[in-house]
Amino acid sequence: MYAIVDIETTGGSPKTEKITEIAIYHFDGNKVTDEFITLVNPEKNIPYFITALTGISNEMVEDAPKFFEVAKEIVRFTEGRILVAHNASFDYKFIKSEFKSLGYEYKRENICTLRLSRKLLPGHRSYSLGNLCKDLDIAIKGRHRAAGDAFATVKLLDLLMNRSRDTGQEEMVKESISNNYKNLHPELDKNNLDSLPERTGVYYLLNDQQQVIYIGKSNNIRKRVMSHLSNNKSRRSIEMKENIAGINFELTGSELIALLVESSEIKKHTPRYNRAQKRKTMHYGLYSQKDDQGYYRLSIDRTANRINQVPETCFQNKMEARSILTKLIERHWLCQKLCGIYDTDGGCFHYEIRQCNGACIGKEPPDIYNQRVMKALSAFYYKHKNLMIIDRGRQENERSVVQLENGKYIGFGFLNTEETYLQLEDIVTCIKIYEDNRDIQQIIKTYLNNHEVEKIIRY
Numbered sequence: 001m002y003a004i005v006d007i008e009t010t011g012g013s014p015k016t017e018k019i020t021e022i023a024i025y026h027f028d029g030n031k032v033t034d035e036f037i038t039l040v041n042p043e044k045n046i047p048y049f050i051t052a053l054t055g056i057s058n059e060m061v062e063d064a065p066k067f068f069e070v071a072k073e074i075v076r077f078t079e080g081r082i083l084v085a086h087n088a089s090f091d092y093k094f095i096k097s098e099f100k101s102l103g104y105e106y107k108r109e110n111i112c113t114l115r116l117s118r119k120l121l122p123g124h125r126s127y128s129l130g131n132l133c134k135d136l137d138i139a140i141k142g143r144h145r146a147a148g149d150a151f152a153t154v155k156l157l158d159l160l161m162n163r164s165r166d167t168g169q170e171e172m173v174k175e176s177i178s179n180n181y182k183n184l185h186p187e188l189d190k191n192n193l194d195s196l197p198e199r200t201g202v203y204y205l206l207n208d209q210q211q212v213i214y215i216g217k218s219n220n221i222r223k224r225v226m227s228h229l230s231n232n233k234s235r236r237s238i239e240m241k242e243n244i245a246g247i248n249f250e251l252t253g254s255e256l257i258a259l260l261v262e263s264s265e266i267k268k269h270t271p272r273y274n275r276a277q278k279r280k281t282m283h284y285g286l287y288s289q290k291d292d293q294g295y296y297r298l299s300i301d302r303t304a305n306r307i308n309q310v311p312e313t314c315f316q317n318k319m320e321a322r323s324i325l326t327k328l329i330e331r332h333w334l335c336q337k338l339c340g341i342y343d344t345d346g347g348c349f350h351y352e353i354r355q356c357n358g359a360c361i362g363k364e365p366p367d368i369y370n371q372r373v374m375k376a377l378s379a380f381y382y383k384h385k386n387l388m389i390i391d392r393g394r395q396e397n398e399r400s401v402v403q404l405e406n407g408k409y410i411g412f413g414f415l416n417t418e419e420t421y422l423q424l425e426d427i428v429t430c431i432k433i434y435e436d437n438r439d440i441q442q443i444i445k446t447y448l449n450n451h452e453v454e455k456i457i458r459y
Contacts (some may be wrong), residue, residue, distance in 0.1 A: 002027040003081040003108075004157060006150035007091050008054045010042050014097035018042035019067060020056050022095075023146035024077055025154050027084075029161065032154060036077045037147045039064035054144045067098045078108055086129045086153050088112035096198075105198055107222075113156050116176045120163050129153065184229060187245040193229075196222035199251055199394075202261045205273075206246035213243055214273040215265050217258040221249050240273045254391040254400040256447045257412050263439050284321045285311025285438070288377065291338075294366035295359055296373040299340040300325060303438065313380040314442045332376040335359040335369070380445065382407055388427055388457035389448070399454070401427050402444065409436040409444065424459055 004025045011017035019040050026034040039056070041064045051057045074095070085091040088110045099106035114127050124135055129149060133140055138155045142148025164170050187208050196203075198220045205214040205228065218224035225247060231237040252258040266274050285303045288296050300321045303314060315321035322341065329339055329350070336342035336350050337360035350356035357364040382404065389402040397418045403410040413430035434440075 001029055001081060002084050002111075002157065003078040004084045004150050004154045005078075005091055005095075006085060006146045006153060007094055008056055008144065008146050009094055010044060010046050010050055014094045017094075018044055019094055019098055020046060020050075020054070020061055021146040022070075022074070023150040024074070025150055026077075026081070027154050027157065030158075032151075034077075035147075036073065038070055040070065041066045056145075068102055071099060071102060071104070075104075075106070081108070083108040083110040084113060084153065084157055085110065086113045086149070086156070088114075100198075107194060111157075111173070111176050113153055113160065116160050116173065117156070119172055119176075120160050120167075120169065129156075132156070185242060185245040189246075192247055193222075193225070196225055196247065196249065197251065198222045200253060200255055200258055201249055201251040202258055202265065203250075204248040204265075205240070205244045205271075206248065207243045208245040210246065212269045212271050214240060214271050215262060215269060217252075217255075217262040219255060219258075221251075236273070251394045252400065253394040253398065253414075254402075255451070256389065256391060256402060256444070256453070257400050259443045259447065260402070260412060260434070260440060263443060264434060267437075267439075284315045284318050286313050286315070286321060286325060286380075287311050288373070293362065294370075295335075295338055296366075296370045297338050297340065298325065298328075298334070298373070311438065312377050313445070314438055328376045328379075330355075332372045333357060334372060334376060338369075382445070382448075384458040386459045388424070388459065389444075389453055390427075390455040390457065391453045401430060403428070403431045404444070409434070409440050424457065427457070 004027050006023050007019050008021040009017050009019050020042050021037075021039050023037040024035065025032045039061050041061045043066060046056060046058050046061070083092060089112065092108070092110050096106050114129075117124070117127050117132060121132075121136075124132060126132065129152060130140065130143060132138075133152050133156065136156070136159060138152055138159070140148050140152040161173060164173050185208065200217075200219045201221050202215065202217045203221050203225055204212050205216075205225075207213050214228075216224060228237075229241055229244065231241060250261065252261060283302060283304070284300055285306065287299050287301055287306060287309060289299075291297050298312075300318060303311065313324075315324065325339060325341065328334060329336060329341070333350075333356060335356050336348035337344055338348075342348040342350075344360070346361060347358065348356055348360045351358055351360055357369070359366075359369040385404070385407045387402075387404040389404075391400045391402075393399045393414050397416060399415045399417055400412065401415055402412045411432050411434040413432050415427060415430045
């Protein structure tokens with residue numbers, strides 16, 4: 001029924017550190033029925049301060065099995081059981097991280113005895129395992145060793161279960177299961193939740209009529225969906241959670257493609273609960289246009305007011321747009337008047353303090369001024385009009401491809417690298433055509449400015 005677990009590690013971060021010891025006890029609610037305990041070779045150095053804390057040294061783990069050698073036994077030993085640990089998120093994240101490095105998604109329902117203790121045993125000064133067990137007269141034989149701490153957690157869980165029965169709070173133990181499958185739509189299949197991947201892609205939340213009510217993207221679909229199902233912060237979030245009767249997803253591998261798919265799918269389905277996301281669309285644009293004197297004038301306006309004109313770039317709000325434009329003016333010595341932020345019949349304020357060369361009064365020739373305008377706007381242009389953006393795919397032997405031609409978004413696709421080399425003629429055949437729009441353009445520009453991709457092919 002329960003698998004009580006404790007681990008020792010080389011440090012505190014599952015992203016960079018490794019497990020050095022693991023202990024698991026089977027507990028049926030009354031007694032321990034089986035155990036699995038082993039040191040683990042972390043394949044990296046154990047810092048001195050960790051050895052001082054746990055007593056586990058590099059010499060002790062030198063001949064111990066590596067994690068991949070015990071992984072299958074850990075899966076078997078915890079299968080069909082609820083994982084229990086003190087500060088369970090720490091142990092669970094480490095174990096999941098070790099399995100992820102092996103290409104396996106490890107999932108178990110889990111209970112945190114630290115959180116449960118706070119609910120059932122209020123008033124303690126500290127809820128660390130050592131201090132709590134001291135208060136409760138639970139002896140720990142081998143503190144900061146996996147077997148000792150795990151066995152103490154067995155005794156603590158037993159005490160908590162007895163306390164819950166004595167006080168009529170048995171449901172509190174059930175409600176403490178991390179997956180939090182409560183107050184959900186009766187038609188939402190628990191197996192549907194368990195099958196959600198911890199990978200990058202787009203997810204669709206459906207109601208009982210199989211209508212899409214929300215679309216989102218995430219680098220960890222499962223984690224993001226579970227956050228929706230445990231979100232009780234507002235009436236709207238609770239209402240959405242109670243209407244979720246099904247979940248679909250599409251893996252993309254690439255975060256850029258996830259953003260592109262999310263944007264186009266929201267426009268296609270107009271989901272009821274994506275209103276907050278719609279508010280984040282780019283409402284303001286930066287526009288350029290030559291005046292009668294030949295000067296390029298810049299202006300900020302609502303995109304809704306200029307449906308037939310493509311902006312140089314877009315912004316969520318006017319304040320953001322004005323801030324960026326002000327920086328461009330200062331950096332490139334542009335005229336405040338010709339950029340629409342200083343209304344005057346004469347020279348702009350910057351001309352008065354000699355930070356403008358006088359385009360506002362016709363003193364600076366248009367061709368010279370316009371060169372600086374184009375240089376300023378180049379920050380929003382693709383350096384090349386024709387691009388193939390290559391990034392990670394949905395699996396190891398696959399790459400994602402986003403195509404731009406003459407600055408226009410053509411679409412995306414996936415290329416099997418075992419079947420073909422990354423040659424232009426092969427790449428083009430995998431592209432599926434999708435609609436271009438300014439939101440898509442802004443997504444691509446922003447992503448390329450802030451993220452590294454595997455490769456960019458210019459043609």
